Amino acid sequence: MKTYLECFPCFLNQALRAGRIATDDERKIKRILDEVGMMLKDIPFETTPPESGMLIYRKVSEITGNLDPYKEIKEESTEKCLSLYPSLKNLVEKSNDKLLTAIRIAIAGNVIDFGAKREFDIEEEIEAAFTRDFAVCDYVEFKDRLDGADEILYIGDNAGECVFDRILIETMKKPVIYVVRGVPVINDATYEDAVQAGIDKVATILSSGTDAPGTILNTCSEEFKKIYKSAEFIISKGQGNYEALSNEKRPIFFLLKVKCHVIANDMGLTEGDIVLQSITKW
Amino acid sequence: MKTYLECFPCFLNQALRAGRIATDDERKIKRILDEVGMMLKDIPFETTPPESGMLIYRKVSEITGNLDPYKEIKEESTEKCLSLYPSLKNLVEKSNDKLLTAIRIAIAGNVIDFGAKREFDIEEEIEAAFTRDFAVCDYVEFKDRLDGADEILYIGDNAGECVFDRILIETMKKPVIYVVRGVPVINDATYEDAVQAGIDKVATILSSGTDAPGTILNTCSEEFKKIYKSAEFIISKGQGNYEALSNEKRPIFFLLKVKCHVIANDMGLTEGDIVLQSITKW
Numbered sequence: 430m431k432t433y434l435e436c437f438p439c440f441l442n443q444a445l446r447a448g449r450i451a452t453d454d455e456r457k458i459k460r461i462l463d464e465v466g467m468m469l470k471d472i473p474f475e476t477t478p479p480e481s482g483m484l485i486y487r488k489v490s491e492i493t494g495n496l497d498p499y500k501e502i503k504e505e506s507t508e509k510c511l512s513l514y515p516s517l518k519n520l521v522e523k524s525n526d527k528l529l530t531a532i533r534i535a536i537a538g539n540v541i542d543f544g545a546k547r548e549f550d551i552e553e554e555i556e557a558a559f560t561r562d563f564a565v566c567d568y569v570e571f572k573d574r575l576d577g578a579d580e581i582l583y584i585g586d587n588a589g590e591c592v593f594d595r596i597l598i599e600t601m602k603k604p605v606i607y608v609v610r611g612v613p614v615i616n617d618a619t620y621e622d623a624v625q626a627g628i629d630k631v632a633t634i635l636s637s638g639t640d641a642p643g644t645i646l647n648t649c650s651e652e653f654k655k656i657y658k659s660a661e662f663i664i665s666k667g668q669g670n671y672e673a674l675s676n677e678k679r680p681i682f683f684l685l686k687v688k689c690h691v692i693a694n695d696m697g698l699t700e701g702d703i704v705l706q707s708i709t710k711w
Numbered sequence: 712m713k714t715y716l717e718c719f720p721c722f723l724n725q726a727l728r729a730g731r732i733a734t735d736d737e738r739k740i741k742r743i744l745d746e747v748g749m750m751l752k753d754i755p756f757e758t759t760p761p762e763s764g765m766l767i768y769r770k771v772s773e774i775t776g777n778l779d780p781y782k783e784i785k786e787e788s789t790e791k792c793l794s795l796y797p798s799l800k801n802l803v804e805k806s807n808d809k810l811l812t813a814i815r816i817a818i819a820g821n822v823i824d825f826g827a828k829r830e831f832d833i834e835e836e837i838e839a840a841f842t843r844d845f846a847v848c849d850y851v852e853f854k855d856r857l858d859g860a861d862e863i864l865y866i867g868d869n870a871g872e873c874v875f876d877r878i879l880i881e882t883m884k885k886p887v888i889y890v891v892r893g894v895p896v897i898n899d900a901t902y903e904d905a906v907q908a909g910i911d912k913v914a915t916i917l918s919s920g921t922d923a924p925g926t927i928l929n930t931c932s933e934e935f936k937k938i939y940k941s942a943e944f945i946i947s948k949g950q951g952n953y954e955a956l957s958n959e960k961r962p963i964f965f966l967l968k969v970k971c972h973v974i975a976n977d978m979g980l981t982e983g984d985i986v987l988q989s990i991t992k993w
Binding site for chain 1: 716717719720721723724726727730731737740741744745746747748749750751752756
């Protein structure tokens with residue numbers, strides 16, 4: 430996805446939010462805003478928003494000296510989600526269409542996003558993910574691809590959300606490579622977060638190598654890119670990965686909740702929509 | 712009022728909103744955002760937000776060549792408000808406390824603010840201004856001051872809103888000097904807007920000389936400053952004037968609707984509150 434005009438004030442808002450999490454020192458936060466302000470002129474429309482996000486969150490770490498401001502928040506998110514795991518598993522077990530139920534759960538987990546919004550209620554979101562119709566639901570195609578796939582490349586998004594992804598992975602009953610960020614950025618899942626969520630018990634965890642809040646391929650490791658390029662079935666969770674990969678020509682299914690009006694416009698959807706969308710370009 | 716951290720992303724948002732009104736050329740809007748981004752580092756906490764607003768809206772005019780992007784919007788606002796004038800006058804006439812009713816009407820008009828928010832429903836706001844309790848209501852003090860005053864200095868805020876101010880002016884039955892901005896900035900009222908609203912029939916219109924979206928004294932004319940310094944009773948409408956004058960030691964009453972959470976925090980109030988607040992420092 431390209432960068433839209435609306436993204437520029439949002440970059441400042443993200444810098445402010447992350448700055449406040451990383452430090453109480455208002456002068457340091459002001460320096461972050463000053464420096465992010467000066468960056469804007471070097472961000473062309475043609476870049477994807479997570480590429481700029483990467484530079485912004487690097488700046489937050491550099492100025493505050495805090496390399497993982499969301500560490501505690503992430504751990505708490507995962508704890509919270511783990512406590513919901515048994516009842517969600519039960520929901521899947523009881524349902525007529527276990528796979529679709531697990532997909533809905535995985536999308537509900539996508540609300541745990543401190544980049545787009547700071548406040549959310551995970552229980553409320555689960556409720557919503559079950560009562561709301563999909564705005565896009567390429568489910569038949571998803572099932573076909575899944576049936577024919579020997580392995581799934583599952584690109585994760587946020588910590589906590591991993592627990593919900595685990596339920597989908599368990600339900601798909603196929604070998605999965607679960608992709609996490611290379612280093613902490615916002616509350617995006619890293620290796621440690623995936624392990625805390627128990628993903629290591631159900632999938633092979635692979636770092637993409639990036640420190641961007643989205644899978645920006647040219648910032649990813651060679652190892653990841655090789656696996657990505659040969660993958661026959663890719664699940665991409667969340668907005669950051671959508672922004673980074675929406676112009677790709679690979680067999681990707683985007684699973685996400687639309688949390689910002691710019692992405693909503695880009696996808697031809699409405700804020701709040703839940704989506705299981707197949708890329709049509711491969 | 713000082714500039715808070717939250718003001719910095721808001722400056723970008725304001726630049727984007729104004730840019731979109733001033734031009735359809737996305738590259739020009741991008742240039743505005745780039746330049747406002749670069750300005751941030753030169754804005755210390757100690758300045759008031761309208762001082763920066765002034766620089767931002769100047770930049771919008773400079774880059775787009777559009778010196779009065781809100782001209783049509785302002786004219787339409789005034790037309791709309793004029794159409795409501797007879798029924799609002801009737802409301803005042805029928806009420807038990809004509810002055811308080813006119814104050815409520817003047818506050819309702821303060822919602823016509825394209826700087827803080829873009830969407831509002833003026834009829835809904837009038838309804839709200841009559842059903843909502845004042846969060847602060849220094850009405851007794853206001854009446855006392857009014858009784859003793861020979862002349863009122865009434866600092867206006869937005870075009871359209873002038874029509875509602877006119878009703879308060881007519882109700883106060885005292886000589887009024889009505890202050891407008893020196894040149895167009897956002898949808899703030901200028902001389903022409905005040906005349907369109909019929910203020911010239913009920914008050915002496917005076918330009919403050921400023922092009923800031925608030926009465927930043929060091930940008931005002933000597934004539935205005937002289938009158939301001941000797942005024943015995945000052946009514947200041949809206950957020951921009953509050954931000955500019957909140958640290959003054961003059962007999963000012965702020966009449967406004969709180970439309971942003973930063974100002975709400977500064978005043979110890981909540982967004983949406985309506986206020987008739989006497990400055991306590993003179």
